[in-house]
Each structure stands twice: as structure tokens, then as C-alpha cells.
Amino acid sequence: MRQVLHEAATFVHAVVAPLNRVGDEVGARWRDGAVTMPPGFADAYRAFWQAGWPALAAAPEHGGQGLPVALSFVLYEWLSAANHAWTMAPGLLHGAYECLAHHGDAALQARYLPKLASGEWLATMCLTEPHAGSDLGLLRTRATPCDGDTYRIEGTKLFISGGEHDLTDNIVHLVLARLPNAPAGAKGLTLLLAPKWLPDGQRNAIVCERIEDKMGLHGSPTCVLRFDGATGWLVGQPHQGLAAMFVMMNAARLHVALQGIGLLDAAWQKAHDYAQQRQQMRAPRRRDPTQAADPIIDHPAVQRLLDTQRAWVDTGRVLAYHTALQLDVAHHHPDPAVRRAAHTWCALATPVLKAAWTEQAFHGASDCLQVFGGHGYVREWGIEQIVRDVRVTMIYEGTNEIQAQDLLLRKTLPDGGAALRALLEGLRGDPQAAATPAWLDGCQRLLELLGALAAASEAQRLALYPVAGDWLRAVAITLMGWARARLGATDATWDAGAGAAFDRWVWPQQGWHCQMVEQALARA
Amino acid sequence: MRQVLHEAATFVHAVVAPLNRVGDEVGARWRDGAVTMPPGFADAYRAFWQAGWPALAAAPEHGGQGLPVALSFVLYEWLSAANHAWTMAPGLLHGAYECLAHHGDAALQARYLPKLASGEWLATMCLTEPHAGSDLGLLRTRATPCDGDTYRIEGTKLFISGGEHDLTDNIVHLVLARLPNAPAGAKGLTLLLAPKWLPDGQRNAIVCERIEDKMGLHGSPTCVLRFDGATGWLVGQPHQGLAAMFVMMNAARLHVALQGIGLLDAAWQKAHDYAQQRQQMRAPRRRDPTQAADPIIDHPAVQRLLDTQRAWVDTGRVLAYHTALQLDVAHHHPDPAVRRAAHTWCALATPVLKAAWTEQAFHGASDCLQVFGGHGYVREWGIEQIVRDVRVTMIYEGTNEIQAQDLLLRKTLPDGGAALRALLEGLRGDPQAAATPAWLDGCQRLLELLGALAAASEAQRLALYPVAGDWLRAVAITLMGWARARLGATDATWDAGAGAAFDRWVWPQQGWHCQMVEQALARA
CATH class of the missing domain: 1.20.140.10 (Butyryl-CoA Dehydrogenase, subunit A, domain 3)
Incomplete structure (x- = not known):
């Protein structure tokens, strides 16, 4: 464990910390639906996942190292201290991994868990909508059954950290939505997985409409995502999305x-x-009375x-x-x-x-x-x-x-x-x-x-x-x-x-x- | 007094408040020693002083209106609420006016008090140096006697709000400095007045080296001023500058x-x-139970x-x-x-x-x-x-x-x-x-x-x-x-x-x- 932490400190110090200021000054840039991350962010992220850091506490059966969660806590504390904005990108990985490991079906797990465990793909958590922040019961995004086991998702999500970027080949969105005839309120929410790129290589119908101009955290794109009939799959049971x-x-x-x-x-x-x-x-107590x-x-x-x-x-x-x-x-x-x-x-x-x-x-x-x-x-x-x-x-x-x-x-x-x-x-x-x-x-x-x-x-x-x-x-x-x-x-x-x-x-x-x-x- | 406050509210609302956001987004810009204020700031300032607002509480003998200080307090509270950065410009006027009215000699008062009372010229307070912030006793800027009643000022001042801008025809700097053989510490400081433009129409040797990139207050230029043998006049007695x-x-x-x-x-x-x-x-107590x-x-x-x-x-x-x-x-x-x-x-x-x-x-x-x-x-x-x-x-x-x-x-x-x-x-x-x-x-x-x-x-x-x-x-x-x-x-x-x-x-x-x-x- 000491050795792991020593290596973590070296990586954070040499690779992540130096990008903190450029992240703030240049920031993430939006153009025509694409987001360019600040200079150096993508290289640092590739080095991060290829060195195995996201997989630290993931289970060995999904390609993880099975180390204690405490080690990943120390790592993320250090990363955040060094470069909060950059760390937003991998920050949601472990939660998405756990969510899919607990609630995803075998097919979904096989397709997405290894890439999330390794960090080769990044994840988002799509909850907030313009009229629904703290109160998720007010969500309006709709998911309707479609061909096979797929659903068609329509709605607009706000404040999606890392909703679009150029760090990874794919982005795995976990989206709260309402099925047809779902009960009102928070008990009618269903969780779906919608990737940026579909398994057949097509781009999914998810559009990054803009990124927010924020007080800080400029190096982390906070996206408005429009789900324009995007394809998704159920994660867990219908109406059990909140759990x-x-x-x-x-x-x-x-x-x-x-x-x-x-x-x-x-x-x-x-x-x-x-x-x-x-x-x-x-x-009041002078250190060196000869100094002014x-x-x-x-x-x-x-x-x-x-x-x-x-x-x-x-x-x-x-x-x-x-x-x-x-x-x-x-x-x-x-x-x-x-x-x-x-x-x-x-x-x-x-x-x-x-x-x-x-x-x-x-x-x-x-x-x-x-x-x-x-x-x-x-x-x-x-x-x-x-x-x-x-x-x-x-x-x-x-x-x-x-x-x-x-x-x-x-x-x-x-x-x-x-x-x-x-x-x-x-x-x-x-x-x-x-x-x-x-x-x-x-x-x-x-x-x-x-x-x-x-x-x-x-x-x-x-x-x-x-x-x-x-x-x-x-x-x-x-x-x-x-x-x-x-x-x-x-x-x-x-x-x-x-x-x-x-x-x-x-x-x-x-x-x-x-x-x-x-x-x-x-x-x- | 009610009428004055009513007019003040109208001015603040119509002229000053609308410039708050552009002041933050565009900010003051430095180029080759000159500072351009955000769009609209100069026009608003001209309208402000020409309408007589800075002179509200100044003495009638200096062209002021002689109204209670309380009125000017209300005015400045409102101005600050509407546009803090813009208000930084006239914010120091009243203090500079009082300082000169109490401590300036007749010649200096005649030359500068009317313009400061009216606000046609703006003022600064030049205290801080790179190594001396809270501790003014450490100041090093020097003032040496020169021709006639003038002094030659040399040193660098930091964090000078409104040290350079395009709002007024002249800027009146009040500068703390040390005379030759002055006692060490805070008791050896002398106050001098050094204008941007000298009475003979020459530019004084005061250079704005840069403006700071700050957390906020982007519409107010925070200047580094280099006094390069600038010409100044005593305000009050030698070594009594702090008082x-x-x-x-x-x-x-x-x-x-x-x-x-x-x-x-x-x-x-x-x-x-x-x-x-x-x-x-x-x-917990519902306003309208039919609403979600x-x-x-x-x-x-x-x-x-x-x-x-x-x-x-x-x-x-x-x-x-x-x-x-x-x-x-x-x-x-x-x-x-x-x-x-x-x-x-x-x-x-x-x-x-x-x-x-x-x-x-x-x-x-x-x-x-x-x-x-x-x-x-x-x-x-x-x-x-x-x-x-x-x-x-x-x-x-x-x-x-x-x-x-x-x-x-x-x-x-x-x-x-x-x-x-x-x-x-x-x-x-x-x-x-x-x-x-x-x-x-x-x-x-x-x-x-x-x-x-x-x-x-x-x-x-x-x-x-x-x-x-x-x-x-x-x-x-x-x-x-x-x-x-x-x-x-x-x-x-x-x-x-x-x-x-x-x-x-x-x-x-x-x-x-x-x-x-x-x-x-x-x-x-």
C-alpha cells in the first residue's frame, strides 16, 4: 500500500498538478457540439488510465486490482487537491462502475464494465433538468420502449459534468428518465445507460448544446445535453432508478x-x-528583534x-x-x-x-x-x-x-x-x-x-x-x-x-x- | 433630501447598474501603459460628475453642494450595490478631497480642490509596495527636494485602484514616500500629491506597468505604478504623512x-x-397542495x-x-x-x-x-x-x-x-x-x-x-x-x-x- 501511494504521489505531482492553472485560464471550449479540453488534459488522462489508476479498487473479475477503497480515497483526495477540474473527469468512474456492477444485467456489464473499470471510457450522471435540481421527482425526460431491449430517450439534462469532451473514445451516460405511464414523483424514475457511441459504431442522438460559464472549475465542462431520441438500455428495474x-x-x-x-x-x-x-x-513575541x-x-x-x-x-x-x-x-x-x-x-x-x-x-x-x-x-x-x-x-x-x-x-x-x-x-x-x-x-x-x-x-x-x-x-x-x-x-x-x-x-x-x-x- | 435620493436612484438604476456585467466580462484592459475601461464606463462617469453627484457633500466654497454626508453614504451604498467596479473610480474622491482640504496648502488647494470636489478629476491613494502591505512602516518609495517647492518621487506602488484609466482628463495621486534622512518606520512617511498631468501640460513620470488579473472587480483597474522621478508637492508636514x-x-x-x-x-x-x-x-407547510x-x-x-x-x-x-x-x-x-x-x-x-x-x-x-x-x-x-x-x-x-x-x-x-x-x-x-x-x-x-x-x-x-x-x-x-x-x-x-x-x-x-x-x- 505504501508503494501504491508513493507512485500515486509521483503521478499527481508530475502529471496532474502542473495542469491546474492552464485548466482555469484556458478552460474547456465548446464548438458546434464538441468540447476541447484544456491543453495537456487528454494526455494526462490517457497516462492515468493506462497506468491502471481507475482500476485500483475495482474487482479483479472486471479487470480491477481489488485493492481497498481506502487507497482510492487517498488517491482522489490528492488528485482533487492538485487539480480539481481535471479530477472531475475520472471522479464519477467508480460510482458508475459500482452502479452497473450492482444493477446492470449481464449483457450490459459485459459491454461496459471492463471499460469503466479500466477508465478507458468515462461516465456521467444525468439527473438535473432545467426545472428539477434538488427535486428529482419533477424530472420530465422520457424513455419509451423501442426495438428489442432498447429505449428511446428524449429530454434535456443540465449541469452534466463531463457530458462531452475529447478525453476518451466513448462516454457512458447514466440517465434518469420516466417510462410511459410511470407514477408521478421520484418513484416513477428509471435508470438507463446511453453511450455517446453505440455498439454498432453509430453516434447516439445526444447533443451537447452548450457548456456553462462558471465561477470556477473552468477545466471541467458542465454540459447541457439534449437527448434527441437517444438509444438507451435499462439499468435495474423500471421505476427503481432512484435507488x-x-x-x-x-x-x-x-x-x-x-x-x-x-x-x-x-x-x-x-x-x-x-x-x-x-x-x-x-x-507580540518577536522572532528576531533585529528585523523590521x-x-x-x-x-x-x-x-x-x-x-x-x-x-x-x-x-x-x-x-x-x-x-x-x-x-x-x-x-x-x-x-x-x-x-x-x-x-x-x-x-x-x-x-x-x-x-x-x-x-x-x-x-x-x-x-x-x-x-x-x-x-x-x-x-x-x-x-x-x-x-x-x-x-x-x-x-x-x-x-x-x-x-x-x-x-x-x-x-x-x-x-x-x-x-x-x-x-x-x-x-x-x-x-x-x-x-x-x-x-x-x-x-x-x-x-x-x-x-x-x-x-x-x-x-x-x-x-x-x-x-x-x-x-x-x-x-x-x-x-x-x-x-x-x-x-x-x-x-x-x-x-x-x-x-x-x-x-x-x-x-x-x-x-x-x-x-x-x-x-x-x-x-x- | 428625498428628491436627491430619488434622482440618485434613477441615475444608479438607469446608468450605472446596466454596466455591471460588461465590467466583469470585458474588464479593464492594459496596453503599453494605457488602460481602457470597459465599454460605457467613461460615458457613465462623465454623466455622473457633470450631474454634480461627487460634489454632494463637498463644501460650497470649493464648488460643492454642502449637503449632509449621510446623503453621500446612501448614494455610495447604492452605487456599490449596482456596480462595485465602476464605483471604485469615484469611491476615493471624497477622502482625497477631505485630505487635501485638511492638509493641503493654499496653492495646492486652489489647483486641485475644485476639480476633486466636482469629480472632473479622479484621485488615487498610493500606499502599498510589493514588500509592504499592512505594514506601511516598511515603505521604500523616496521623495527628494527638487526645484522650488517640488519633490522628485521614485519607487513602485502596488494595488493602486484607478491608478490609470480613460475616465478623466487628469488623475491626482496621493503618494506616501520617505524624504531623505527620514526616521525609519511609519513615523518617517510623508504625503505628496503627484498628478498624472503636470500644471504645465507635461505628462508626469508615472508609468502604469501592468494591471492585476483578479478574482473579481474586473472593471476596476488595479495598477502597478512606477514613479520614475515623478514630480510631486508636499501635502501637510514632512514625516506627518500617515496622519x-x-x-x-x-x-x-x-x-x-x-x-x-x-x-x-x-x-x-x-x-x-x-x-x-x-x-x-x-x-413542511404547503402553500398550494395542488402543485408538485x-x-x-x-x-x-x-x-x-x-x-x-x-x-x-x-x-x-x-x-x-x-x-x-x-x-x-x-x-x-x-x-x-x-x-x-x-x-x-x-x-x-x-x-x-x-x-x-x-x-x-x-x-x-x-x-x-x-x-x-x-x-x-x-x-x-x-x-x-x-x-x-x-x-x-x-x-x-x-x-x-x-x-x-x-x-x-x-x-x-x-x-x-x-x-x-x-x-x-x-x-x-x-x-x-x-x-x-x-x-x-x-x-x-x-x-x-x-x-x-x-x-x-x-x-x-x-x-x-x-x-x-x-x-x-x-x-x-x-x-x-x-x-x-x-x-x-x-x-x-x-x-x-x-x-x-x-x-x-x-x-x-x-x-x-x-x-x-x-x-x-x-x-x-
Whole structure:
């Protein structure tokens, strides 16, 4: 595993990172329905898939290497940190692979799985339509049965990342649509596979109408795709499309969390370097009294800012990699109870990681920009690009507000808080966390609040809607506290720097967010 | 005054607002030392000054209209909301006018004041150098005595807004430099005036080397200016340049606060409109059960988000316009004690308004972007431009960290908290605030903390550096609470919407920020 990560680091550093700025400045270009990727992107992608990177965690029977998902998490975090836009291309591969591996029939698997496992072909997730973003139940794209096992797809899809490009010979679109006489709403959606190039070598009737002009992520084409009677095949059962798509969506949400962690680390690295070099003003404790000014890292407000981001990055990694391990446990462990517990962890951790770490990535990257002063606002140092690029992570694959609703309304309230309670009780058994009185107090407050949520009246439940985000944040910081206890026990330097920053500047927020939820319950 | 504001609204709406997007998309262009402004900018600026808008608050003896500063505050808030980049051009006029009116000699005033009062010529503030941003004591630009009363200026200035453009016939640069044998540090700086075109019609030796490629504000050229032996005249006394420049800087800081308020309002207006039109998901309380989805403004998380920004904008206006009134009182009131109190208000409110409302403007505009989902991340709706443009307000005219230090280290601690205590005691006498128990409690907590700050040991003072931002925020929210009480008493609809949002979602933060300061004192 060390060797794999070493090779990954080399590849990311030498091939992917150098293309980050040209991706932003030149961007993807649309012309007459074709999309040209920024200079160097296609060569880097060919090198990437031919070296076997997409196949890292795919099953050996489909040509994959069968390595732990955790390794692919580290790889994607690094790729995102180095070049978010480029990484959007392979970012959806693993989810599409999993989706097809779970729900595709044998013929479809034989035709597409090996190419998706290897990354020779790329994939998209076609959900959004102009009038239907968060609310997939409003989708109107239609699929009607056609010759043999094929369907004819008609409709327009919006915000399709990598919907068209020149990176691969084919693009595999996974499309949510409605069959004739499908029930209204989200329960009437069916998943179909529609390739850019059909098996007979014909171009499918899928037209890229334009790409969006975005705040950031210029190197990733965000496409409007018109399905003009395109040919597709069923993936899974009719009207069960949402469940099939959610296999892909959950994988994507964790990838978005990794983007947040990686980009926040990249922002920290830039700001930390700059703060060591840049000398302005005298710090309260002077490093070298013969100098006219001190490095700005010696200014306590800068130190607080940087250490706080470090605490978020490092605890986020603990939680994300632990989640990756649980994904493998949930798939492969012989004991069903262990598999269930692992699945529970993943179900709860996914919205928490996605929302809390993307929010922090944007605000923390903006804080890192602030370390540069005016120099941060100009393109030169690359920090403003991170702020623009990372902003989208709070939106796509389910907005952070949707994640908060998912945690509160689907994963906390329906079982009376039982799953989250079991998870927190498990963390309390951890020796490092159990040796941290402040964390135990906070955990206890969260557990009591969980009891109050479970016992809430109908009016109280309504009053919880505006504080769903506070609930998610309280849970996130509680999980961070567990990770912080573990990290602090193994690394004294970390404990004194980022660990102390967490205790002082982050941990109090756990109580504040609990307070917002408690007050909402009390008011109702 | 109503008529003036009505005319201002008409001008801003008809002439300035329509140029906002072209300013972003085309931007200012540099070529061979000359800068071409975006299409339409020059015509709009000519119409602006010829209609007399810059002269609104200038003294009649210099050709001004002598109207209250408060009117010019409203005008600049609206201009910034409509087109931040364009407004950067006249934004520094009033400060330059005040600086010259206070510190310029008669000859310099006669030559430049009328043109600056009318806005026929524009002005810049040349402070920053590549190695000296927040720390002006490190400046190296030199000014050496020359023929007659002139000086020869040599050095390079960075981040000069409007340092070169095609809007006016002349540009008046106010430049901080060092005379020969000047003391080291900030006490050795001298202010000089150096025009682009000299009185004899010759071009001065000031070269625009390039303009910056920035995150936003593309329509405002941020220039690198090389003073290549440029001719300048003293403004005020040798080595007293920083004091003279601070007349301009304080005016600029209040203008930046107005940019924050205005742009946050613009973001709110866009998001509020969109949230009424866009229908997604069912709200917990349904507006029309026959529709498949509800307007997203009916979703409690969206309502919280929008009302919170409304509370920030409206309380910010109360505080900013009150500050404008105090500026006039400080200049014109016959009673010296009243003038002193007004001056104290301005000195304390300036860093608070600048830092707290620009920080909220960025984060609140990003929240408003979130209301649009994926549509907010694309250029179409103009909301992402606001997020990019407003980000710089947290940096320029003294970073928000500098503002926090200014409030804590220069305006709170040196007098043992007396000035701030007097200000807060004054607000406690206000009948609406005095009728708000939660506000009185918070104000009391802040006053007690003020006592603890005044009595702090040396070690405790050191521990306060990283929480200077919390102190500023605690003061800001306390002032907001006073404004909120006044607004709530006069407008029942506001009281139930933005006022209630303030009580629920903003006011608790006053206690959190007090807690951070209290804990820092307790730890030391």
C-alpha cells in the first residue's frame, strides 16, 4: 500500500498538478457540439488510465486490482487537491462502475464494465433538468420502449459534468428518465445507460448544446445535453432508478467530501508557505528583534487561522479514511452484524462529511486567501482559484442543505436516533476519546439532544427544519473530537498545534450548534 | 433630501447598474501603459460628475453642494450595490478631497480642490509596495527636494485602484514616500500629491506597468505604478504623512463598509426574487397542495438564510447612516462635548462596520448563491460575480484583521475601555433597546468583559491577540442589537421577519464571541 501511494504521489505531482492553472485560464471550449479540453488534459488522462489508476479498487473479475477503497480515497483526495477540474473527469468512474456492477444485467456489464473499470471510457450522471435540481421527482425526460431491449430517450439534462469532451473514445451516460405511464414523483424514475457511441459504431442522438460559464472549475465542462431520441438500455428495474442511482450518488458524495478535504489542504499549504516567507508588522513575541518585521505566521490571528484549517483537514482525513474502511467492511466482512454497523457508519458519515467539509473548505480556503492580503485576490498565487473552484462542492451531488435534511429527517428521526446513538456509544468506548472530559461532556449533550429529538412533538419537528444544518454541524464536530483525540494520542506535535487549535477554536462550536437545536425545540 | 435620493436612484438604476456585467466580462484592459475601461464606463462617469453627484457633500466654497454626508453614504451604498467596479473610480474622491482640504496648502488647494470636489478629476491613494502591505512602516518609495517647492518621487506602488484609466482628463495621486534622512518606520512617511498631468501640460513620470488579473472587480483597474522621478508637492508636514493619509483612509474604510452593505443587499434581492419563483420539493407547510412543489422561499432553511441577510443589511444601514450623521455632528456641532462624543462614535464604529459587514457580505452573498443551487455557480444570474467582487472588501483599506487590532489595541485597551463604555452606556439609555431584556443582558456581559480587558495582565493581553476578531464581532452584534430594537419598534413586518431572524440566528453569536474572549483571558 505504501508503494501504491508513493507512485500515486509521483503521478499527481508530475502529471496532474502542473495542469491546474492552464485548466482555469484556458478552460474547456465548446464548438458546434464538441468540447476541447484544456491543453495537456487528454494526455494526462490517457497516462492515468493506462497506468491502471481507475482500476485500483475495482474487482479483479472486471479487470480491477481489488485493492481497498481506502487507497482510492487517498488517491482522489490528492488528485482533487492538485487539480480539481481535471479530477472531475475520472471522479464519477467508480460510482458508475459500482452502479452497473450492482444493477446492470449481464449483457450490459459485459459491454461496459471492463471499460469503466479500466477508465478507458468515462461516465456521467444525468439527473438535473432545467426545472428539477434538488427535486428529482419533477424530472420530465422520457424513455419509451423501442426495438428489442432498447429505449428511446428524449429530454434535456443540465449541469452534466463531463457530458462531452475529447478525453476518451466513448462516454457512458447514466440517465434518469420516466417510462410511459410511470407514477408521478421520484418513484416513477428509471435508470438507463446511453453511450455517446453505440455498439454498432453509430453516434447516439445526444447533443451537447452548450457548456456553462462558471465561477470556477473552468477545466471541467458542465454540459447541457439534449437527448434527441437517444438509444438507451435499462439499468435495474423500471421505476427503481432512484435507488440504482443512489449507489452512484453515495459514492459521489464521499468523493465530494474528499475534494473538500484535499482542496482545504492545498489552500493551507499555500497559505502556510506564504506566512513563513512574508514579513509584516511586529509580532507580540518577536522572532528576531533585529528585523523590521516578523513572518506573519508569528501573528497569533494568522496562527489560529492556519492551525484551525489543519485541524479540519487532519480530522477530516481520519473520518474519511475510516469511512472508506467501513465501505470495504460493509461489503466483505463475514459477520452480518459487523457489516450492518459498517453500513450504518457510512450512511451517517456520508452527509456529514459531504456538507461539513465542503463548507469548511470554502470558508477555510477564503481564510487562507486572507493570509495573502491583496496578493491573495490576484491570480498569481493560485489561492483565489481554489476558493472559486471549491465553492461548487457545497452545491453538487445534493446541496449541503439536502445533506442536512438527509441526516436529520432520514437518518436521525425515523429510527428514533437508534443508529446514531449506537455509533456515538461506540466512539465513547474508544480509549483516547474516553480520556477527554470535554469530548465526553459534548458527546453526552448530543446524546441527550438525540433523546429530545426522538421524543419531539409534531410542532417541534417542524421547528427543527431551519436548524438541520446546526444538527449536522454538531454531529460533525463531535466526530471530529473523536478523531482529534486519536490524532493527539499518536503525535505530540500535532496535539500541541492543530490539536490545541481544535480545542480552543473549533470544539466550542459543538455546544453552539447544540444550543441552536435545543432552542428550536424549546420554542416550539 | 428625498428628491436627491430619488434622482440618485434613477441615475444608479438607469446608468450605472446596466454596466455591471460588461465590467466583469470585458474588464479593464492594459496596453503599453494605457488602460481602457470597459465599454460605457467613461460615458457613465462623465454623466455622473457633470450631474454634480461627487460634489454632494463637498463644501460650497470649493464648488460643492454642502449637503449632509449621510446623503453621500446612501448614494455610495447604492452605487456599490449596482456596480462595485465602476464605483471604485469615484469611491476615493471624497477622502482625497477631505485630505487635501485638511492638509493641503493654499496653492495646492486652489489647483486641485475644485476639480476633486466636482469629480472632473479622479484621485488615487498610493500606499502599498510589493514588500509592504499592512505594514506601511516598511515603505521604500523616496521623495527628494527638487526645484522650488517640488519633490522628485521614485519607487513602485502596488494595488493602486484607478491608478490609470480613460475616465478623466487628469488623475491626482496621493503618494506616501520617505524624504531623505527620514526616521525609519511609519513615523518617517510623508504625503505628496503627484498628478498624472503636470500644471504645465507635461505628462508626469508615472508609468502604469501592468494591471492585476483578479478574482473579481474586473472593471476596476488595479495598477502597478512606477514613479520614475515623478514630480510631486508636499501635502501637510514632512514625516506627518500617515496622519494626513488617515483622513483619507478613514473615509475609505466607511465606504468599504457601505460596499459590504450594498452588495449584501444586492445578493439578497437576487436570491429573494429567485426563491419566490423557483419551485422545488414540498415545504413542511404547503402553500398550494395542488402543485408538485413549493417555492423554495417556503423552505425554513432558505427563509432563515434570507431573513438573516436582511437583518444584517438593515441594521448595518442604521449603523452606517448614524455614523454619517455623527461625522457631520463631529464637524459642525457648536458644543465641543457633543463633537467629541460624535468623534468617538466614528472612531469606534469605523473598524466595526468595515470588518463585520464586509465579512458578512462575503459569507452572506455566498449563502445567497446557495439559494440558486447549481444556477448560482454559473454566470447567468450575476450572483457569483457579487461573491467574487465583494471578497476584496475584506482585504483592502486595512484587512479585517487590522480592523480588529485597531478596535482592540488602539481603541479599546489604551483608555481602559472608557470610550466604548461611554458609547454602550449611551445606547442603554435608548428606550427601545432598554425595553429588550436579551439585549440588556448581552450589553451587560460586554461591559463586564470590557472591565476585565481594562484590568488584564500583560500575559492576558498577549492572549487577546488571537481573539481580536471575536471582540470586534461581539461589539458589532451588540451594536446591531441596538439597531434591531429601533427598527423593530417602527416596523412590525420587519420585526416579525428580519427582526425575529436576528433574535434567533444572529444574536446568540454575541454570547459566543464574548465566550471566546472570556476563555482567552481565563487561559492566560
